[in-house]
């Protein structure tokens with residue numbers, strides 16, 4: 348093999364290794380959440396050393412160097428800024444939170460903790476692990492039409508949520524917190540879309556985080572949150588121009604001047620800009 352080919356192959360091999368261990372990034376973030384590292388770093392008020400962090404997390408000093416390596420990885424991923432001088436011992440590094448860190452702090456109304464825990468939960472990972480078995484099915488249609496239901500005895504995501512409150516809670520919290528931040532941007536940036544409307548129906552509106560923000564910003568618009576009975580039947584409206592209606596969107600939706608349909612996609616499905624554009628879409 349000539350040297351150019353060898354170098355080229357080594358570069359390609361590096362990509363394959365990156366893909367093979369892609370889960371390490373996610374697991375490092377999960378580790379940070381489970382130990383509550385983001386909250387501790389954020390509330391410290393100044394850069395925190397590994398020794399201080401280990402003490403706050405009640406991790407034995409003997410294990411602090413391992414914590415240091417994970418913190419370095421989390422800094423590399425963008426959750427912390429690492430303050431480290433060449434020649435320093437690993438444990439001498441200190442860490443400050445970045446903007447991304449705030450998304451892992453439970454007290455923040457827009458945190459993505461539930462999403463991350465759900466994304467790594469067997470309930471969502473199992474369908475990915477059974478993709479090859481799913482594609483080898485000889486026929487289409489039926490209970491195993493999509494990988495999720497194939498891996499869950501024919502059940503859809505929202506059926507699993509109805510049966511398993513833990514999964515329903517993670518999904519509800521995840522979408523609610525995502526909507527909290529989204530609704531701030533929606534009201535601030537897309538207000539003109541709402542001009543002239545007297546009513547909207549928020550289809551699949553979950554617990555109504557987005558509709559509450561719209562109802563508050565536009566008191567002249569009546570907002571109806573429409574979702575499955577298991578999600579909305581126990582909810583009470585918090586504003587006079589807000590109501591909850593239970594039903595199945597594939598059967599019938601309440602009439603309104605405009606239908607609002609917000610669906611969240613991760614960047615792996617769409618670019619950020621198209622995410623925002625599609626999220627803002629109003630179906631008149």
Ligand SMILES: C[S@@+](CC[C@H](N)C(=O)[O-])C[C@H]1O[C@@H](n2cnc3c(N)ncnc32)[C@H](O)[C@@H]1O
Nearest residue numbers: 522526551552553574575578594595596609610
């Ligand atoms: C991904 S969540 C999106 C929630 C919210 N629109 C948001 O973006 O934050 C999808 C919502 O659709 C609801 N849903 C699923 N199937 C539905 C159906 N057949 N009819 C009405 N709502 C449904 C779920 O209960 C859930 O609240």
